[in-house]
Amino acid sequence: xxxxxxxxxxxxxxxxxxxxxxxxxxxxxxxxxxxxxxxxxxxxxxxxxxxxxxxxxxxxxxxxxxxxxxxxxxxxxxxxxxxxxxxxxxxxxxxxxxxxxxxxxxxxxxxxxxxxxxxxxxxxxxxxxxxxxxxxxxxxxxxxxxxxxxxxxxxxxxxxxxxxxxxxxxxxxxxxxxxxxxxxxxxxxxxxxxxxxxxxxxxxxxxxxxxxxxxxxxxxxxxxxxxxxxxxxxxxxxxxxxxxxxxxxxxxxxxxxxxxxxxxxxxxxxxxxxxxxxxxxxxxxxxxxxxxxxxxxxxxxx
Amino acid sequence: xxxxxxxxxxxxxxxxxxxxxxxxxxxxxxxxxxxxxxxxxxxxxxxxxxxxxxxxxxxxxxxxxxxxxxxxxxxxxxxxxxxxxxxxxxxxxxxxxxxxxxxxxxxxxxxxxxxxxxxxxxxxxxxxxxxxxxxxxxxxxxxxxxxxxxxxxxxxxxxxxxxxxxxxxxxxxxxxxxxxxxxxxxxxxxxxxxxxxxxxxxxxxxxxxxxxxxxxxxxxxxxxxxxxxxxxxxxxxxxxxxxxxxxxxxxxxxxx
Ligand SMILES: Nc1ncnc2c1ncn2[C@@H]1O[C@H](COP(=O)(O)OP(=O)(O)OP(=O)(O)O)[C@@H](O)[C@H]1O
Ligand SMILES: [Mg+2]
Numbered sequence: 001x002x003x004x005x006x007x008x009x010x011x012x013x014x015x016x017x018x019x020x021x022x023x024x025x026x027x028x029x030x031x032x033x034x035x036x037x038x039x040x041x042x043x044x045x046x047x048x049x050x051x052x053x054x055x056x057x058x059x060x061x062x063x064x065x066x067x068x069x070x071x072x073x074x075x076x077x078x079x080x081x082x083x084x085x086x087x088x089x090x091x092x093x094x095x096x097x098x099x100x101x102x103x104x105x106x107x108x109x110x111x112x113x114x115x116x117x118x119x120x121x122x123x124x125x126x127x128x129x130x131x132x133x134x135x136x137x138x139x140x141x142x143x144x145x146x147x148x149x150x151x152x153x154x155x156x157x158x159x160x161x162x163x164x165x166x167x168x169x170x171x172x173x174x175x176x177x178x179x180x181x182x183x184x185x186x187x188x189x190x191x192x193x194x195x196x197x198x199x200x201x202x203x204x205x206x207x208x209x210x211x212x213x214x215x216x217x218x219x220x221x222x223x224x225x226x227x228x229x230x231x232x233x234x235x236x237x238x239x240x241x242x243x244x245x246x247x248x249x250x251x252x253x254x255x256x257x258x259x260x261x262x263x264x265x266x267x268x269x270x271x272x273x274x275x276x277x278x279x280x281x282x283x284x285x286x287x288x289x290x291x292x293x294x295x296x297x298x299x300x301x302x
Numbered sequence: 303x304x305x306x307x308x309x310x311x312x313x314x315x316x317x318x319x320x321x322x323x324x325x326x327x328x329x330x331x332x333x334x335x336x337x338x339x340x341x342x343x344x345x346x347x348x349x350x351x352x353x354x355x356x357x358x359x360x361x362x363x364x365x366x367x368x369x370x371x372x373x374x375x376x377x378x379x380x381x382x383x384x385x386x387x388x389x390x391x392x393x394x395x396x397x398x399x400x401x402x403x404x405x406x407x408x409x410x411x412x413x414x415x416x417x418x419x420x421x422x423x424x425x426x427x428x429x430x431x432x433x434x435x436x437x438x439x440x441x442x443x444x445x446x447x448x449x450x451x452x453x454x455x456x457x458x459x460x461x462x463x464x465x466x467x468x469x470x471x472x473x474x475x476x477x478x479x480x481x482x483x484x485x486x487x488x489x490x491x492x493x494x495x496x497x498x499x500x501x502x503x504x505x506x507x508x509x510x511x512x513x514x515x516x517x518x519x520x521x522x523x524x525x526x527x528x529x530x531x532x533x534x535x536x537x538x539x540x541x542x543x544x545x546x547x548x549x550x551x552x553x554x555x556x557x558x
Contacts, residue, residue: 049398050391050558066398069307075395083392085322085383092321099314100396102306140392 001026001179002047002148006056009042009203016042018203019056024181024196026147029174031194031211032183035291039203040183041080044152048077060148072101076141077150082133086126090117090136093125094143103144111139130157138169148179155189167193187287191215201291215286223254223262226275233271240265253279311397311406312413315380318389319414325383328376329414332457333422336369340426344433357522358439359449362423362430363514366453367489369422370460370507371482373415375474377464378481380411381549382474394558404469404550411465412458419457423450445516448531452513455535460485463506463542469549472556494524503527510538 002024009017017039024030034040045051047058049065057064060075068074084093094108112118115135120128125136134157141149151170155163170193174180184190190197190211197214199207207214227233230252237244242262243255254262259278266273281289319325344361381404384390397403427450431438439446468477485507487493493502502508508527512534515525527534 045391045558048391048395050394052555052557068398071398072396077395079391079395083388083390085318085387085389087323088318088321092317096314096317096321097392097396099310099317100393102310 001062002058002060002150002181003062004043004047004056004058007043007046007053007058008055009039009046009051010054016203017046017054020200020203020205021056022198022205022208024179024198026179027174027177028195029170029180029182029193030196030198031190032181032198032200033185033187033190033287034183034200034206035185038185038200038291040185040200041152042203043200044077044079044150044181044183047150048075048079050079070101070144072097072103072144072146074144074146075148075150076144076146078134078137078141078152078154080152082125082137084125084128084133084136087124089122090125090128090139091121093136094139097140097143101144107143107145111142114142115139131159131162134158134162134166138166147177149173149181151180151182153183153185155184155186163189187283191283199287199290206290215281215283221278221280223257223259224251224275224277224279225254225262225266225273226251227266227271227273229271232269233266233273236265236269236271237262251275307402308406308409311402312410314396315407315410316414319380319410322383325376325379328372328379329418331372332369332376332418333425335372336365336422336426337429338365339368340365340430341433344430344438348434348437357515358431358434358437359427359446359514359516361434362427363449363453363511364489365426365430366423366457366514367485367507367511369426370457370489371485373418373422373457373461374464374481374485375478376418377411377415377461378468378474378477380465380468381407381553382468382472382477385472386474391558400554401550404553408462408465408546412462415458415461416454419454419461422457423453449514449516452516452531452535456510456514456538459510459535459538459542460507463538463545466542466545466547466549470545470552472552491524500528503529504537506538506541509534509541 004020004022007017007020020043032040042051046053047065065071091108094111098105098108112121115138117132117135117139120132125133128136134154138154141151154166158166170180170182182193194211197207197209197211230246230250234244234252237254242257245253247253259276263273263276340362343364347361384393394403441447441450464477464481467481468474471477484505488505488507493499493505493508512525512527513531516531
């Protein structure tokens with residue numbers, strides 16, 4: 001269980017995290033989402049005791065990170081920067097980490113096997129591909145077999161096979177009852193991995209909900225209807241209390257309605273319907289709509 | 303902090319040192335440069351027409367002023383290297399108590415510095431003195447034991463001074479950019495320039511190196527100081543302590 005209470009952080013004039021509160025529960029993968037610069041990495045660094053909060057506090061199992069003894073056995077983390085010495089071998093990187101927390105050497109071999117790096121164990125980390133460095137980072141996070149995992153953008157730079165591997169691994173870890181927090185700025189990817197979502201923008205909480213609930217509330221589905229008499233159908237639907245929009249191709253988009261109801265109304269008023277389909281907003285659309293006002297850096301002009 | 307906890311951190315710091323070629327090289331170079339350069343100077347001072355050096359320890363310890371540059375690089379890399387390589391966050395995630403982390407680092411660095419200093423000083427001493435032949439001194443000659451012990455102490459303290467400065471600056475390149483020129487120029491006698499001397503004699507290297515001169519004639523103006531040799535070691539020790547405390551305060555307060 002990770003608990004964040006009223007956490008704040010500013011760098012100079014820049015407010016990176018602004019009164020953030022949430023809790024991450026065990027047994028499920030929780031996605032930590034926000035556009036670039038939203039404050040995800042900063043929040044994670046404060047949970048890890050690396051950055052000192054400007055206000056509020058973060059605890060893991062009720063204790064602040066700095067008070068954990070042998071913290072690698074309690075929390076495993078993958079931070080955004082690789083944090084590897086280029087000239088040190090993968091094995092030796094894990095070895096010094098293990099030694100700090102009195103984790104046996106046999107566990108180093110075990111995690112190397114788990115992430116599929118046993119053949120590269122003696123290679124220098126500087127020669128690793130992004131994917132291999134990512135796997136080594138995961139190995140480091142799993143070293144102490146911790147009940148809590150904190151991963152900052154673990155799929156960055158991974159190929160589809162690697163992405164699938166992480167997704168499966170995280171779900172297995174959560175199924176074992178662990179607490180798993182994974183940050184990302186990609187909604188679609190997160191929705192495939194996570195069951196719960198914490199969305200932030202400009203350092204503030206925007207949503208703390210299940211993935212399913214998030215999609216439904218953020219961008220409701222609509223019924224798309226094609227008809228030769230759009231004006232008439234629109235009046236009929238509007239009279240029945242449904243918000244209606246006309247798409248650029250002339251089709252109507254009916255919100256807050258079910259397809260059956262739309263069909264019945266059209267039949268009752270003798271309006272021919274050529275096509276009727278339920279459209280669900282894509283996750284990315286839902287995410288962008290929600291964080292629209294909170295995107296800090298947009299491409300192109302504002 | 304239990305003993306086992308501290309031991310784990312010290313062992314991991316030792317692993318960090320030997321698992322990266324650059325830090326190992328600085329240690330090997332410390333020995334190699336001191337011994338090699340000392341042998342060269344001793345050879346130049348022991349030709350058939352040479353009277354014999356006024357200070358027989360000069361050959362041994364002048365070379366240390368070059369060897370020290372390598373061990374100072376090691377000192378700067380101990381903490382500073384974590385910032386340049388980006389491993390500091392991983393380190394502090396594994397050992398979040400900053401005091402414990404810093405203590406472990408310093409214990410490991412001190413242990414390594416002591417061993418390398420002792421090896422360097424003794425090997426340099428014996429190689430140079432045997433090259434000097436009859437003009438050389440032995441460990442039992444007057445002033446020699448204190449000078450040799452002082453040289454070991456000097457190398458260790460100057461290494462820890464560099465470690466502290468690098469911990470304060472959180473940047474080994476910047477640290478070495480400042481320290482190496484000062485130590486190099488100091489060894490070449492810049493500290494003896496009249497206007498500078500009253501101030502320069504209190505610099506860490508100038509103060510600490512006085513003790514290595516115990517066996518020679520004591521009226522050499524280059525070694526004239528306003529304090530005695532052991533006070534000089536004390537001044538260097540104060541520099542090292544100040545730098546280490548400063549490094550700790552930075553480590554404790556700053557974000558990683
Ligand atoms: N060490 C720092 N010094 C100054 N500003 C910082 C620092 N770290 C983060 N910031 C600023 O704080 C804000 C939040 O940054 P953070 O890295 O936490 O965002 P993020 O959500 O992780 O973004 P991304 O998706 O790009 O990784 C940004 O505006 C960033 O510029
Ligand atoms: Mg980030």
